[in-house]
Amino acid sequence: MKKEFPFFKKLNNSFPASISGLLSFGISLFTHLIGILLYPNYDMTRMAISFLGDGYGGIIYRSGLILTGIIGIPFCVYLGKSFDNEDTKEPIRQLALIGSIIY
Structure with a gap:
């Protein structure tokens, strides 16, 4: 029998996990662009x-990385579910979920 976590179900109903994936990407893109614009000597090559x-x-860039990671966790859990x-075996599914959160 699967465990039910009412907190995550309530959180997903109020803020869908698919939206958190898009929001995470948007924040990452925005803060990277701001970091590039505020570092005039930056050469990507x-x-x-x-x-x-x-x-x-730098503070905007680092804050963006932290926010992206925090907001991206519900998307990783949603993807694992x-x-x-x-027909994915349970240990492989759990390994994929843990790997996506850590990475």
């Missing part, structure tokens, strides 16, 4: 993207 955390927009309807 010679510097790693992590250099954006050092410039004037979508495997319930398929």
Whole structure:
């Protein structure tokens, strides 16, 4: 018998997980662009993207990374639950869910 988590069900009804995936992508795109605009010497061909955390927009860039990760977790859980309807073995489904949250 599967466990029911009323908190997650209530959260998904008020804020759908599919929306959190799109919102996470939007925040990431916006904060990366702001970081690039506020780091005038940034050259994508010679510097790693992590250099954006050092410039004037570094706090915006780092905050965007944190928010993207937090808002993306419900989407990862929703994606893992979508495997319930398929013939995926439970350990593989759980490994995919944990891997998507950690990565």
